[in-house]
Amino acid sequence: MLSIKDLTVNVNDKQILKGINLEIKPGEIHAIMGPNGSGKSTLSHVLSGKAGYTVTGGSATYQGKDLLEMSPEIRAREGVFLAFQYPVEIPGVSNIYLLKAALNSIRKHNDQPEVDAMDFLTLVKEKVCLLEMDEKFLYRAVNEGFSGGEKKRNEILQMAILEPKLCIMDETDSGLDIDALKIVAEGVNSLRSAERSFVMVTHYQRLLDYIKPDFVHVLAQGRIVKSGGPELALELEEKGYGWVEDNQAAA
Amino acid sequence: MNTATATRYAVKYQAIASALPGQTLPWLQTLRAEALMAFSESGFPSPREEEWRYTNVSAIEKKLFSPSISLPAGSIDAQWLKSYQLQDAWVLVLVNGHFSAELSVLDDLPEAVSVMSMAEALAKQPDQVQKHLGLATAQSEHGFVAFNTAWFTDGLFVHVPAKQVLDRPIQLLHIVTDADIMSTTRNIIIVDEMAEAKVIEIFIGVYSATSSEIVADNAYLTAAVTEVYVGQNADLTLYKMQSESEKAYHFGGSYIKQARDARFTHHNFAFGGLLARSDIHADLDHASECELNGLYLGSKRQHIDNHTRINHLKPYAVSREVYKGVLDDRARGVFQGRVIVAIDAQQTDSQMNNRNLLLSDDAEADTKPQLEIYADDVKCGHGVTVGQLDEKSIFYLQSRGIDEETARNMLTFAFANEMVDKIKIKGLHDMVLEQVLTRFPQEGVNKEWL
Known part of the structure; x- marks a missing residue:
């Protein structure tokens, strides 16, 4: 699905990612954990094509194609989805409008006809229900005046409707209370499938109690310093990020 | 502006004077004469005046627009008109500043409610008109108000009596059919205590009876003044959309007096004209609420100016203002928003916001929010953005x-x-x-x- 090799990235001439290697197969969930400033958000931004990052070396191959060559919208149409840490408010564009525009641009890319209006509504309502959102949200402007939890739920709603192949979740759990977290996790879990992969970037172990990862990677100072199974997250929780950083320093 | 131009206009006045409505009313004759005098002295406003510093109307001086003496002959395409006429509304149509009974829809008005042309109101309810004409604004405001008072050929008169809630909006439709003319109209809207109404004012460009379409490249002048009186605890929403033709000049002023607890909402959509200026000035009483919304879209060489003034005269009033502009090509948008809080208007709550989106490097936005606060216990804020x-x-x-x-x-x-x-x-x-x-x-x- 996604193969990242020796990826190095600069922001304003400062090296942030210093050689990332990551192999993600279909159906897998990878959690990337790390302290603040370790480069977690940079990694998710670079994968989704945000401007302001210079790739200085290495590669990211997505389904056999060079991901880094694609514009952000092509990545999205090819099935990459970024759930934002800070979803943007767009006054004047309703949620339902955005969903329709997004879904149709993806369908067009895949040579499918525009979605039928009735089918679309049925699909949307079903997902709204799944995320325990009020239908009224659909007709409100994108994220405008939404609470932190509502914004994150809205990201998962989009994800559920666009059905991406690779979901990158950038600190989706930050700022969520436990109830909102459970709903978001449930939404994500319902999307798990043998064809769909997830990269969950998070600072906190708590998210992983609700969405069980196959692999956990620890990112520190621009490198993956440790990889393991779900048990690594628990170990981290217990010992703190200082533990891996100290280990790395010792090595 | 030089007074010679004003004199040229004043001479034209003689040609139309006898055809103006209400000429049998001495008080109106006096008012018009005073206005003509004021205009002859001041002319149109000049950029030397602070309230007009970004807008130069000297192009209007160079042209000498002619008054239209009566309703033009020739029919207007019904289909075309329909696209601007609202269903489920009382519609009053003014063509070149003259009331067209044929095009208007004023059936089924509740008995006590008056919706009629200004000419009819001057004939049937002259006392009501006298009481309100020139009260919400004075000729001394600036040349356009004086010009309008001297020349107005017709307009809309609305009176909604106490406690009457109108279930349909009232729509005023301005149509101009010829080039080089001026359409000068005066409206009075009175909403008494506890009454509620919605009034919509629409300006549309030159319409050609022969080609059944808007002729975009003809110049004409619109000078419209609306005086609004919102009674105690009454509620009025006023919508304005000006979609004048490309070379038109537009001045439209709305002057509002709100009584205690009165609520007034204004939506201003400024889209057309080569040079367009709107005034929206509201005087607020004790605990009045005033909401001003605006959207201006400019392209090519359009110049669109919106001038608002909210006068907090008494305590506890609330005002909210949002104006947004989108400017492309070489268009220029102007926003001047004044909020004045009088010395005893304590507990005033006022927010003003102006946001501009520039789509080209040559587009320009001039924005000037002004807060003048004389009271010491108030909550007032403003914000401005100009950007991409x-x-x-x-x-x-x-x-x-x-x-x-x-x-x-x-x-x-x-x-x-x-x-x-x-x-x-x-x-x-x-x-x-x-x-x-x-x-x-x-x-x-x-x-x-x-």
């Missing part, structure tokens, strides 16, 4: 599969649409939306999905 589209929003849309150009078009549209969405009357909402969509790139904005 937000890159974060563009990336957000791209990350959902939408290409950059479409994203830009969507966001431009959305910026404007936020103001359109505030319209609560479906027919009007659709009409304004249509105007917005024809004026800006539509690729990426799918009307069917809105």
Whole structure:
């Protein structure tokens, strides 16, 4: 699905990612954990094509194609989805409008006809229900005046409707209370499938109690310093990020 | 402006004077004579005046627009008219500043409610008119008000008696059919205690009876003044959309007096004209609420100026103002917003916001919010932005599969649409939306999905 090799990235001439290697197969969930400033958000931004990052070396191959060559919208149409840490408010564009525009641009890319209006509504309502959102949200402007939890739920709603192949979740759990977290996790879990992969970037172990990862990677100072199974997250929780950083320093 | 030009206009006055409505009323004759005198002395406003510093109307001086003496002969295409006429509304149509009974729809008015042409009101209710004409604004305001008072040929008169809640909006439709003329109209809207009403004012460009379409390249002058009186605890919403033709000159002033606890909402859509200026001036009483919304769209060489003044005269009044502009090509948008809080207007709560989106390097926005606060216990704020589209929003849309150009078009549209969405009357909402969509790139904005 996604193969990242020796990826190095600069922001304003400062090296942030210093050689990332990551192999993600279909159906897998990878959690990337790390302290603040370790480069977690940079990694998710670079994968989704945000401007302001210079790739200085290495590669990211997505389904056999060079991901880094694609514009952000092509990545999205090819099935990459970024759930934002800070979803943007767009006054004047309703949620339902955005969903329709997004879904149709993806369908067009895949040579499918525009979605039928009735089918679309049925699909949307079903997902709204799944995320325990009020239908009224659909007709409100994108994220405008939404609470932190509502914004994150809205990201998962989009994800559920666009059905991406690779979901990158950038600190989706930050700022969520436990109830909102459970709903978001449930939404994500319902999307798990043998064809769909997830990269969950998070600072906190708590998210992983609700969405069980196959692999956990620890990112520190621009490198993956440790990889393991779900048990690594628990170990981290217990010992703190200082533990891996100290280990790395010792090595 | 030199007074010679004013004199040229004044001479033209002689030709139309006898045809003006209310000429048998001595008080009106006096008022018009005074106004003519004031205009002859001052002429049109000059950029030397602080309230007009960004807007130079000298182009109007160079042309000498002629008054239209009567309703023009020739019919107006019903189909064309329909696209501007609201269903389920009382509609009063003015053609070149003259009332057309044939095109108007004033059936089934509740008995005590008056909706009629100004000429008819001067004949039937001269006392009411006398009491209100020139009370919300004076000729001394500036040359356009004086000009209007001297020349007005007709207009709309509305009186909604106490406790009457109108279930339909009242629509005033201004149509100009000829080039080089001036349409000078005066409106009075009175909403008594506890009454509620919605009034819509629409200005549309030169219409040619022969080709059944708007002739975009003819110049004409609109000078309209509306005086509004909102009674105690009454509620009035006023909508204005000016979609004048490309070379037209437009002045439209709304002057509002709000009584205690009165609520007034204004939606101002300024789309057309080569040079267009709006005044919206409101005087607030104890605990009045005033909401001013505006959207101006400029392209080519348009100059669109919106001037607002909110006068907090008494305590506890609330005012909210949002004006947004989208400017392309070499267009220039002007926003001057004044909020004045009088010394005893304690507990005033006022917010003013002006946001401008520039789509080209040659477009310009001049924005000047002014707070003048003489009371010491108030909550007043203002904010202004002039800029381009937000890159974060563009990336957000791209990350959902939408290409950059479409994203830009969507966001431009959305910026404007936020103001359109505030319209609560479906027919009007659709009409304004249509105007917005024809004026800006539509690729990426799918009307069917809105």
